[in-house]
Amino acid sequence: MTRPGDRLRRTAARFCSRSAMERLIDPAVADLQAEYRVAEQAGSVWTRVWTLLRGYAACLKVITLCACPRSTVVNLGSRTLVVARTGISWLSIALLVLLALLGPRAVPAAQVALWYVVGGPPLDFDAPHNGQVIAHIDLLGRIAPDVSRIRITNTADSTVVWDVKPLSNRSECWNNCWNLKFQVGPNQSSFSAGHQAFAALVPQAPTFSLADGTLYLFEVWDGKGRLRSERFRL
Amino acid sequence: VTSPHPRPLTLSAKELLILELLVDQHEQYGLQLVAGSARRLKRGTVYVTLGRMEDKGYITSRLDDAPPDAGGLPRRVYQPTALGRRVLKAWTTAGAHVMPEFAR
Numbered sequence: 001m002t003r004p005g006d007r008l009r010r011t012a013a014r015f016c017s018r019s020a021m022e023r024l025i026d027p028a029v030a031d032l033q034a035e036y037r038v039a040e041q042a043g044s045v046w047t048r049v050w051t052l053l054r055g056y057a058a059c060l061k062v063i064t065l066c067a068c069p070r071s072t073v074v075n076l077g078s079r080t081l082v083v084a085r086t087g088i089s090w091l092s093i094a095l096l097v098l099l100a101l102l103g104p105r106a107v108p109a110a111q112v113a114l115w116y117v118v119g120g121p122p123l124d125f126d127a128p129h130n131g132q133v134i135a136h137i138d139l140l141g142r143i144a145p146d147v148s149r150i151r152i153t154n155t156a157d158s159t160v161v162w163d164v165k166p167l168s169n170r171s172e173c174w175n176n177c178w179n180l181k182f183q184v185g186p187n188q189s190s191f192s193a194g195h196q197a198f199a200a201l202v203p204q205a206p207t208f209s210l211a212d213g214t215l216y217l218f219e220v221w222d223g224k225g226r227l228r229s230e231r232f233r234l
Numbered sequence: 235v236t237s238p239h240p241r242p243l244t245l246s247a248k249e250l251l252i253l254e255l256l257v258d259q260h261e262q263y264g265l266q267l268v269a270g271s272a273r274r275l276k277r278g279t280v281y282v283t284l285g286r287m288e289d290k291g292y293i294t295s296r297l298d299d300a301p302p303d304a305g306g307l308p309r310r311v312y313q314p315t316a317l318g319r320r321v322l323k324a325w326t327t328a329g330a331h332v333m334p335e336f337a338r
Binding site (some may be wrong): 009035057 | 264277278280295309
């Protein structure tokens with residue numbers, strides 16, 4: 001799975017020296033990854049996005065410093081200010097024009113962009129009610145999540161209780177078809193989301209059983225191999 | 235290329251701040267230095283300053299152990315060298331003599 005900053009680091013490695021990579025870029029990327037790990041465990045989506053933005057801004061600044069000739073670095077304070085002001089002005093104008101063009105479609109587009117930045121299919125669990133729990137793998141506006149695998153593991157003994165994969169690559173589910181309901185007792189092993197059929201690798205039987213009070217780990221992967229997980233108890 | 239003349243032991247305001255923080259805390263990550271500097275250090279430029287200070291021999295760094303579970307790059311931890319401590323001491327002592335009102 002790609003960690004934040006990995007791609008940027010690979011790009012920087014093409015035009016920064018090895019010494020600059022070790023002493024300047026790698027520490028900045030390591031900070032970004034460490035901060036993101038903390039934000040991922042404790043923070044909301046916005047905290048994660050803010051952490052990523054701050055981290056990437058810092059990394060880009062370090063890379064710019066590496067790529068600039070030394071004479072540029074000397075006057076960096078004043079030059080950075082001018083460049084930053086101009087850049088922010090143009091970005092703001094571009095953003096306003098984009099918002100005006102997109103209109104009401106701006107919100108779902110922003111959701112998709114957020115999903116792409118944060119990574120992984122958006123996952124949310126309802127609180128258990130009457131021995132049932134519902135997992136929402138949210139639709140992004142009108143864009144269906146590209147789910148490539150779903151797995152449930154019993155956390156007590158790490159046994160895989162349920163493991164399904166789609167039979168076709170194209171994600172075709174619409175209109176809340178990704179609200180997966182689980183209940184105490186037997187649950188259906190294979191299912192269809194819209195026209196996309198999912199077949200169970202585990203178990204081979206048509207149903208799998210979930211027990212009351214047991215802590216399970218729900219994991220969902222998208223087509224890019226990004227993982228979202230959440231624990232639940234019925 | 236090695237310079238034929240020894241470089242003068244200069245210390246900028248940011249370098250002085252970093253040395254003070256490192257001497258105070260013994261060793262710190264770059265981000266901890268930024269957090270402890272009350273906005274005087276920026277996370278985008280702190281590693282450039284730290285790299286320059288390593289060149290001058292004021293500080294040294296090592297790679298921290300990689301996080302065991304999540305992967306990711308190991309973080310770099312910085313600590314002051316004996317030369318850095320001496321320079322800081324000399325700098326603050328000299329400052330106190332020249333301008334006692336600014337003595338820390």
